[in-house]
Amino acid sequence: GESVGLHLPTLSVQEGDNSIINCAYSNSASDYFIWYKQESGKGPQFIIDIRSNMDKRQGQRVTVLLNKTVKHLSLQIAATQPGDSAVYFCAGLTGGGNKLTFGTGTQLKVEL
Amino acid sequence: GAVVSQHPSRVICKSGTSVKIECRSLDFQATTMFWYRQFPKQSLMLMATSNEGSKATYEQGVEKDKFLINHASLTLSTLTVTSAHPEDSSFYICSAARQGYEQYFGPGTRLTVT
Numbered sequence: 734g735e736s737v738g739l740h741l742p743t744l745s746v747q748e749g750d751n752s753i754i755n756c757a758y759s760n761s762a763s764d765y766f767i768w769y770k771q772e773s774g775k776g777p778q779f780i781i782d783i784r785s786n787m788d789k790r791q792g793q794r795v796t797v798l799l800n801k802t803v804k805h806l807s808l809q810i811a812a813t814q815p816g817d818s819a820v821y822f823c824a825g826l827t828g829g830g831n832k833l834t835f836g837t838g839t840q841l842k843v844e845l
Numbered sequence: 846g847a848v849v850s851q852h853p854s855r856v857i858c859k860s861g862t863s864v865k866i867e868c869r870s871l872d873f874q875a876t877t878m879f880w881y882r883q884f885p886k887q888s889l890m891l892m893a894t895s896n897e898g899s900k901a902t903y904e905q906g907v908e909k910d911k912f913l914i915n916h917a918s919l920t921l922s923t924l925t926v927t928s929a930h931p932e933d934s935s936f937y938i939c940s941a942a943r944q945g946y947e948q949y950f951g952p953g954t955r956l957t958v959t
Binding site for chain 1: 849851877879887888889891936938942948950951955
């Protein structure tokens with residue numbers, strides 16, 4: 734089945750720097766990916782999504798890159814702010830179904 | 846739009862009792878609702894998928910007789926943890942989906958079984 738994992742459990746960045754959070758997936762049939770932000774004690778919050786027919790998508794201060802060749806996606810956060818401190822999860826969807834598989838999560842810590 | 850609520854946000858119960866958690870889509874009708882479980886510093890694990898008016902589909906390893914799911918309407922799903930034990934203590938999160946892929950997540954319910 735699908736498994737979605739992350740390379741690093743914790744990422745520390747200075748305020749104002751750019752953050753890059755990585756995610757690897759195993760199922761080449763995965764066709765839709767979402768990045769979520771989860772603050773402590775809260776539910777996941779949608780950040781940005783990307784379909785498998787795209788390799789890049791930009792939002793406000795965030796960019797998601799998808800490399801299907803190596804089955805890797807990344808979330809880039811520009812000018813990281815203290816409010817960006819949270820756990821970030823990638824999640825994947827496969828084959829037109831509606832079940833999301835979540836990665837293990839990366840804790841982003843923003844240092845002042 | 847697309848707000849999902851959960852009630853209660855926190856609950857403490859004694860071992861052996863049952864606890865009901867509600868998940869509501871406040872401003873849209875959800876064709877499907879999902880229940881997840883999350884242990885500290887871990888990811889979300891899907892427990893079950895429910896469609897309004899039909900039986901829930903449980904993921905492998907999730908006891909359907911212990912985690913009862915009722916999806917009585919397009920805006921309400923409930924999860925009942927029966928005969929709760931300390932190992933059931935966790936953060937339970939629901940999500941609701943309209944047509945299409947996007948799931949909207951609730952704020953979660955922290956269950957502590959003593």
